[in-house]
Every structure is written in C-alpha cells, then in structure tokens.
Amino acid sequence: MRYFLTEEQQMIIDICRQIVDERIIPARAELDEKGIFPTEILKEVGKSDLFRLFVPEEYGGMGTGIFEVCIATEELSRGDMGVATSYAASGLGFIPILIYGSEEQKKKYLPQLASGEKLAAFGLTESEAGSDVGGIRTTAKLDGDYYILNGTKQWITNGGEADIYTIFAMTDPGKGARGASTFIVERDTPGFNFGKKEDKLGIRSSATRELIFTDCKIPRENIITREGMGFIIAMKTFDQSRPAVGAQAVGVAQAALEEALNYSKIRKQFGAAISSFQAIQHMLADMATNVEAARALIYQTAKVIDSGEKNIGRLSAMSKLFASDMAMKVTIDAVQILGGYGYMKDYPVERMMRDAKITQIYEGTNQIQRNIIALDLIKRGVL
Amino acid sequence: MNPFDTYAIEEGVRLKERFNSGNNGNLDVEVIAVSMGPPQAEEVLKESISLGVDSGLLLSDRAFAGADTWATAATLARAIKKIDDYKLIILGKQTFDGDTGQVGPELAHKLNLPFIGYVSSILEIDYKKVKVKRLMEDRYEIIETRLPAAISVGKDINVPRVPSLRGKLKAKKAEIPVWDKNCLDIKEKEAGLSGSYTKVIKIFTPKVKHEVKIIKGSADEQVNELYKELKELGVI
Ligand SMILES: Cc1cc2nc3c(=O)[nH]c(=O)nc-3n(C[C@H](O)[C@H](O)[C@H](O)COP(=O)(O)OP(=O)(O)OC[C@H]3O[C@@H](n4cnc5c(N)ncnc54)[C@H](O)[C@@H]3O)c2cc1C
Numbered sequence: 001m002r003y004f005l006t007e008e009q010q011m012i013i014d015i016c017r018q019i020v021d022e023r024i025i026p027a028r029a030e031l032d033e034k035g036i037f038p039t040e041i042l043k044e045v046g047k048s049d050l051f052r053l054f055v056p057e058e059y060g061g062m063g064t065g066i067f068e069v070c071i072a073t074e075e076l077s078r079g080d081m082g083v084a085t086s087y088a089a090s091g092l093g094f095i096p097i098l099i100y101g102s103e104e105q106k107k108k109y110l111p112q113l114a115s116g117e118k119l120a121a122f123g124l125t126e127s128e129a130g131s132d133v134g135g136i137r138t139t140a141k142l143d144g145d146y147y148i149l150n151g152t153k154q155w156i157t158n159g160g161e162a163d164i165y166t167i168f169a170m171t172d173p174g175k176g177a178r179g180a181s182t183f184i185v186e187r188d189t190p191g192f193n194f195g196k197k198e199d200k201l202g203i204r205s206s207a208t209r210e211l212i213f214t215d216c217k218i219p220r221e222n223i224i225t226r227e228g229m230g231f232i233i234a235m236k237t238f239d240q241s242r243p244a245v246g247a248q249a250v251g252v253a254q255a256a257l258e259e260a261l262n263y264s265k266i267r268k269q270f271g272a273a274i275s276s277f278q279a280i281q282h283m284l285a286d287m288a289t290n291v292e293a294a295r296a297l298i299y300q301t302a303k304v305i306d307s308g309e310k311n312i313g314r315l316s317a318m319s320k321l322f323a324s325d326m327a328m329k330v331t332i333d334a335v336q337i338l339g340g341y342g343y344m345k346d347y348p349v350e351r352m353m354r355d356a357k358i359t360q361i362y363e364g365t366n367q368i369q370r371n372i373i374a375l376d377l378i379k380r381g382v383l
Numbered sequence: 384m385n386p387f388d389t390y391a392i393e394e395g396v397r398l399k400e401r402f403n404s405g406n407n408g409n410l411d412v413e414v415i416a417v418s419m420g421p422p423q424a425e426e427v428l429k430e431s432i433s434l435g436v437d438s439g440l441l442l443s444d445r446a447f448a449g450a451d452t453w454a455t456a457a458t459l460a461r462a463i464k465k466i467d468d469y470k471l472i473i474l475g476k477q478t479f480d481g482d483t484g485q486v487g488p489e490l491a492h493k494l495n496l497p498f499i500g501y502v503s504s505i506l507e508i509d510y511k512k513v514k515v516k517r518l519m520e521d522r523y524e525i526i527e528t529r530l531p532a533a534i535s536v537g538k539d540i541n542v543p544r545v546p547s548l549r550g551k552l553k554a555k556k557a558e559i560p561v562w563d564k565n566c567l568d569i570k571e572k573e574a575g576l577s578g579s580y581t582k583v584i585k586i587f588t589p590k591v592k593h594e595v596k597i598i599k600g601s602a603d604e605q606v607n608e609l610y611k612e613l614k615e616l617g618v619i
Contacts, residue, residue, distance in 0.1 A: 049548035
C-alpha cells in the first residue's frame with residue numbers, strides 16, 4: 001500500500017531500498033553479531049544525499065520536511081535498525097543547531113553534517129538522569145571566553161563515531177531544569193574523552209558510548225542561543241525527532257511482517273502451508289493492520305509538523321508511542337509465526353524483535369510519552 | 384544498463400572526484416556518457432547522470448539498427464571525434480548479451496588510440512598519461528600509456544555507488560541530445576546492418592552430448608584401463 005508520494009519522495013524510497021538490498025542486507029547479520037559500526041554504509045547513505053534532506057538548501061541541504069526524513073528512516077529500518085538509528089541520531093544531534101543555532105553555527109556545522117562527511121550526536125542522558133532530565137549533573141562554567149565542561153554522559157548514540165556533539169549541561173545548577181544549556185562540542189576538544197562502548201540487546205551495529213568531560217574548554221560562542229534554554233531545546237528537538245523513532249518502528253515491523261508472511265507460505269505442517277491455518281492468517285492480518293495504522297499516524301504527524309503547526313508535542317509523542325508498541329508486538333508475533341526457526345539466528349526475525357525493543361525506550365520511554373499526552377490532554381482538551 | 388558499464392561509469396565519476404579534490408592537480412574534468420541505441424536508451428543515460436555523470440549523449444537513428452561490433456565502434460568513433468576534446472574513453476569490458484568484448488579495441492583502432500583491456504585499477508593519471516593495472520589469467524600487468532586512450536573495465540575495478548537524490552533530480556530534468564546519422568556525418572553503408580561485417584543469424588544453446596563410460600574393477604585395473612583409454616585418445 002503506497003501513499004500519495006511525490007516523485008521526489010518515491011526517489012528517496014528507491015535510493016533507500018537499493019542501499020538496503022545491496023549494502024545492508026548482505027552485511028546486517030555480521031554487523032549485529034559482532035557489533036560493528038556501519039561506517040561504509042553510512043558513507044553511502046551520505047553520498048546518496050539522505051543526510052541533506054531536512055537541512056535547508058542554504059546550508060548544503062535539500063530543504064525537505066520531517067516527512068521525507070521519516071520515509072527514509074522507515075526504509076533504512078527495514079534493512080537494519082542499527083544503521084537507521086545511527087542515521088537518525090545524527091539528525092537528532094543537529095536538530096538543536098537547525099532550530100536554535102546562530103547563523104555562524106549553522107554555516108559552520110550544517111554543511112558537513114548534511115553531506116554526511118561528519119556525524120552528529122545528542123548528549124543528554126546521564127547515569128542518574130534518564131527520564132528525569134532535570135537531574136543532569138554535567139556542569140558548564142563560564143570562564144572568560146570559554147565554558148568549562150565537567151561530567152559524564154551515558155548511552156550516547158554515535159558516541160565515539162560522531163564529530164559534532166550537542167551537549168546538555170547545567171550553567172546554573174541551583175535553578176533545576178531552568179539552569180540547563182546546550183553546547184556544541186567538537187570531537188577533538190582537549191578534555192573530551194570517550195568511555196566504554198555498550199554491549200546491547202539490539203541495534204548492535206549502532207555505537208552507544210559514554211562521553212567524559214574533564215575541564216573541557218569550549219569557546220563561549222559554542223553555546224546554542226543562551227544560558228537556561230537547554231530543556232526547551234531538548235523538548236523542541238524531541239518534538240521534531242520522535243516521529244522518526246516511530247518510523248524506525250514501522251520499518252522494522254514491516255520487515256518482520258514480510259519475513260513472517262513469506263515463511264508462512266513455504267512452511268508446511270500437517271500437509272499444508274501454515275498460511276492456510278486461520279490462527280496464522282489472523283495474526284498476519286492483525287500485524288499488517290497495525291503496521292498500516294502506525295504508518296498512517298507517523299505520516300500524519302510528519303505532515304502536521306511540516307505544515308508549521310506549533311503545538312506538536314502530543315501528536316509527536318503519540319506517533320512514537322503507538323508505532324513502538326506496535327513494532328514490539330508485531331516482531332514478537334513474527335518470531336511466533338516462524339516457530340523455532342524464528343528463535344534461531346539463521347533467520348532475521350529474532351534480531352528484529354531485539355531491535356524493536358529500543359523504540360519503546362529511547363527519546364523518552366513510552367511511560368513518559370503517555371505522561372506528555374495526558375498532560376497536554378488535560379491542559380488543552382481533546383481538540 | 385549493461386552491468387559492466389556500471390563499473391565504467393563509476394570509474395569515470397571517481398576520476399572526476401579525484402581531480403576535483405585536487406589530488407591530481409586542478410583539472411576541470413567532465414564525464415560524458417555516450418550510448419548508441421534506440422530512443423529508449425535515453426533512460427540508461429539519465430540513470431548514468433543520477434550516478435554522477437555530467438551529461439549524456441544518445442546516438443540514435445534507424446540507420447544504426449542491426450549494427451555489429453564493427454559498425455557500433457564506427458558510429459561511436461564518429462561521435463567521439465565530434466566531441467573532440469577527450470582524454471580517456473572507459474568502456475565496460477563486454478556486453479551482457481553479445482559477450483564479444485570487441486567494441487573497445489575496435490573503437491580504439493578507429494580513433495588511432497592505445498587500448499588497454501580488463502583494467503582493474505587506475506594507478507596514476509594526469510593530463511598526459513595514465514598508468515593502469517590489469518589482471519591477466521596468470522599475472523598482473525602494469526601499463527602506462529599516453530592520453531588520449533581507451534580502456535575497458537570489469538567488476539574488479541570498483542563497487543558502483545547508489546544514485547544520489549540530487550543526481551536523480553538532475554537526471555529527471557536533463558535533456559539528452561540525440562545525434563543521428565546526418566549529425567554524425569556517417570554514411571549509411573558504414574553504420575548499422577549495412578556497415579556490419581557480421582550478422583547474427585541464429586542464437587541457440589549448443590546441445591551438449593555427454594558420453595559416459597564407467598570403468599569398473601579394482602583400483603589397479605581401473606587405473607590401467609583409464610591409462611589405456613587416455614593413450615588411445617592421444618591425451619597422454
Ligand atoms: C541504546 C540506547 C541509546 C540511547 N541513545 C541516547 C542518545 O543518543 N542521547 C541521549 O541523551 N540518551 C540516549 N539514550 C538514553 C535514553 O533516552 C534513556 O535510556 C531513556 O530516556 C530512559 O531513561 P533511563 O534508561 O534512565 O530510565 P529511567 O528514567 O530510570 O526509567 C526506568 C523506568 O521507570 C519509568 N519511569 C521513569 N519516570 C517515570 C514517570 N515519571 N512516570 C512513569 N514511569 C516512569 C520508565 O518509563 C522506565 O520504565 C539511549 C538509551 C539507549 C538504551
């Protein structure tokens with residue numbers, strides 16, 4: 001089922017499919033097994049202009065909307081969610097520059113991120129501050145023309161691989177959430193080091209690392225807008241990025257559905273293809289219906305964001321919540337349809353099930369998404 | 384697109400990137416894809432633009448139909464002469480259907496150029512000469528030649544890229560000029576079927592006849608029998 005895509009949007013899909021078929025699918029089992037970061041594949045993604053999508057043309061981008069980012073992310077996720085996460089996390093890293101950066105910052109950083117020559121990362125989470133982002137302890141102290149950063153970020157996607165990091169730190173620890181600010185930190189800045197690389201359940205080809213700042217001196221002009229804007233920047237960034245997490249979920253669920261459907265037609269038990277059993281048929285029907293519903297919600301959300309609507313927090317949270325819960329269920333059911341084979345690494349569905357789980361956790365757990373939706377409902381009504 | 388041409392196109396685009404990055408001095412390099420074929424071949428040329436080629440050129444005329452490798456080379460040679468300012472012609476090592484691998488050498492002959500087939504790597508290139516490596520059955524050869532020259536390439540030379548979005552958008556808008564026999568100033572008897580020395584009359588899969596003889600007995604008996612048979616056949 002295809003939506004009413006423009007020719008350019010169809011081109012994006014065709015390019016992603018070629019990358020998935022030719023580069024990702026042949027490599028994905030090994031990337032997952034050994035936890036190898038997909039450097040070469042991301043270079044190809046960059047050469048194909050996919051990092052340019054959302055960046056305005058004056059900064060070397062193609063000036064498309066979130067919608068295009070979502071369809072690209074969805075297609076890449078059909079191949080491997082680790083690759084898609086690394087792709088999307090670079091976008092997450094540069095959205096703060098895109099929406100709040102100064103002209104100089106945009107000119108300096110966006111072109112090399114748009115070309116894919118460099119990757120970005122988004123550093124908010126710490127060991128004691130996950131859902132409660134107000135609990136971050138990393139500090140940034142102004143000292144003449146520099147800010148001095150101290151603290152440790154945890155579980156940062158693209159950590160160690162990215163060149164440009166947007167880092168959230170307290171400039172006024174007494175003020176809680178209002179005391180946070182956002183900074184651009186370049187990879188080779190003295191005092192900026194990488195800690196351990198995590199060994200994960202899923203999206204194993206993506207890199208998740210600690211970022212350690214020890215008296216790390218960064219130029220004063222690297223602050224994004226002004227002091228105290230950190231949490232507003234984080235929330236506005238998530239409003240824009242969450243539909244892409246939903247798109248990852250739709251992509252991985254679609255891939256699992258395709259595997260389950262194909263398998264059900266060739267696997268014979270009791271003298272018949274298992275696809276002839278109503279129990280299997282109904283699972284497939286529910287899976288397909290849920291994938292389609294989630295995709296519709298993602299596309300709708302992306303279109304609303306691209307229309308310039310300001311109050312997008314609720315819809316954005318809904319799209320991520322619904323699609324990720326859907327993907328978890330669909331990938332589990334896909335394993336069920338493949339039976340014991342589905343449990344084995346010889347088939348890709350067990351990996352898809354492991355990969356899908358993260359979409360319920362990162363960029364705000366699904367409990368947090370429900371909090372956002374409920375608070376907005378209570379504040380602004382059903383609409 | 385003929386699979387081997389994808390490697391030729393990729394190599395052309397890589398050369399351009401090599402020169403543009405300043406690693407080979409700052410030369411202005413333009414990559415032009417040329418194809419002789421029916422009007423539909425325009426699609427292949429557009430595809431090559433989406434892969435980074437600067438422009439496409441289609442040689443199309445009813446008079447070109449039915450060309451063998453010689454007439455194809457003759458027509459291509461006319462066009463390339465008309466392009467005039469060229470340095471390196473890169474061809475796929477052979478077509479997927481005909482499989483002859485003849486167009487490259489014939490084209491080079493017509494243009495009076497050196498030809499190096501089956502190139503697996505372009506080691507060095509500047510405005511005047513190119514140094515390439517090629518894989519033969521039992522050895523590598525490194526050959527240097529002056530430019531202009533023609534080379535043919537196979538799948539060991541590179542991994543062709545995926546098209547870019549900007550490339551695809553550019554390809555969509557691109558106008559592909561069509562040169563016909565008048566434009567090429569080529570006589571009817573030089574092109575197409577009438578310019579061809581060979582004509583494909585029939586294509587068929589040869590019937591393979593297997594004659595199997597099973598030699599029985601102990602190992603020693605079998606070896607003796609086999610030795611006798613091979614000797615009779617003049618193999619040993
Ligand atoms: C693979 C991976 C990649 C990541 N990449 C990044 C990245 O690039 N950048 C970055 O900054 N962070 C990243 N994160 C961090 C991620 O965003 C956090 O893990 C997430 O926000 C949840 O925080 P936590 O894990 O500390 O869970 P906690 O906040 O400790 O939550 C534990 C449980 O309690 C629930 N809970 C917490 N508070 C509430 C509440 N108020 N109401 C109801 N339930 C609640 C949660 O939903 C969860 O079920 C990544 C995490 C992982 C696993």
